[in-house]
Amino acid sequence: MNPLLSQTPQCVSEQGTWCYEVYQITHNEWLAASAGWLVAKPLKITLVLVVAIFIRWLVRKLIDRLTTLPRNNGNRKLPALLRPLRERAPSLLGPSLTERRAQRAKTIGSVLKSVTSFVVLGLAFIQVLGELGINLGPIIASAGIVGVALGFGAQNLVKDFLSGMFMMLEDQYGVGDVIDTGEASGVVESVGLRITTLRDIKGTVWYVRNGEVLRVGNSSQGFAVAVVDVPLSYTAEVDRAVEVLTEAATAAVAEEPLSSNVLEPPQALGVESVTPEGITIRLTAKVRPGKQWTVQRALRAAVLAKLEEAGFEPPIGRLLGPAGTGAQ
Structure with missing residues (x-):
């Protein structure tokens, strides 16, 4: 009999370790020696995923509360997320004012949710890879190269999203405003991160990419x-x-x-x-x-x-x- 196979792992005598606990329960030397991979690491990975999912759920619920219009507020209150931001919406919009605020808050909230998911789940993924003993250096370098390549390939899309985000934050225009973007003018029907929808005086619907808007004339702000x-x-x-x-x-x-x-x-x-x-x-x-x-x-x-x-x-x-x- 090979003495190496019958050699008892030294960790079985170290109280407080997973190896010791598994050996006390199973009296199996192989299971005791592999306790780190079979018990400890799966538990740590599970804990990391559970904590990440809980944090993501909690933050998303908070974002929903911040982006929801108070009920029966008579158009007097803003969603909590919009209160620190500047608002140029004229009060005479009436019912359109509620839709404008709700759409603006919903769009900003969707961006915050996407960022939250990316950050929380990304950190959890890196933690899991670290627990598995995988070298993160090459993976991070490869991800950076892929990100640069995607950035060059989707410049227009990124430009549209960034422009739409700043338009939302600065409240340059919104639902119910009459605007002139140069190529198209009319009443704003919807504002998204990528596309703004206008309807002109003849009833034609125009879809304007936010990244292509170099100037905006708004006839519905101030006076x-x-x-x-x-x-x-x-x-x-x-x-x-x-x-x-x-x-x-x-x-x-x-x-x-x-x-x-x-x-x-x-x-x-x-x-x-x-x-x-x-x-x-x-x-x-x-x-x-x-x-x-x-x-x-x-x-x-x-x-x-x-x-x-x-x-x-x-x-x-x-x-x-x-x-x-x-x-x-």
Whole structure:
């Protein structure tokens, strides 16, 4: 009989070790010598995985609580995650404001959940490999090379995601805003990390990649200005026309529905331009964001009616056809 096979492992006499405990239970020398691999390491790996899964679950639950809108808050409260962040959403959005906040919080929350899963499970994976005695140096180096390769291959995707994340954090625009991205303009229907969806005035839906947006004009933040250009003939008395415009606009904004949308009294700025057809007088009014088009239409109708009552005539060129013989 080979004496090496019958040699009792030295660890069986070391109290407090897994080898000693297994030998006391089984009296099997091979099992005692392999206790580290058969008992200790599986228990450590299981413990690492259980702790990682619990931490991931706990953090995700916390993120859900931070990104959930308080119930029955009447649009007055933000999700806890958004309170430290700046919000530019106008209160006049009404029901769209709740959707805007919920979508913004949900998107940011999904990013935080993905980061949490990547970090927690990644650290757990490294811990498991360490317990198995695997050299982590080559694996980490290979992962770094693969990450660089993927980064170069998916530059546009990474660019879209980063741009979308910053748009969310800075609240550059959101659901219900009227924006102009250069190539497309319209009302924002949804904002994601990669794509922003717009619907223009004709009903066409535009899908804009966030990474391609170099500038954004937002007509729904802070305040807007309603601009009304009124054409008059050369024979019109400018000072009298400005007086009539101011009186008509002031009377119009004093009544509903304009009174709730206009922030400051209208101002007639005087002659804006001179063309071969006549002169143009500009009228402006500071209004709530997104309401400038409604106010412009109402003011235009009101001032044109007053100017006609006061005896002012439109430019001659607008009444005549191309050859000056009358409009067809």
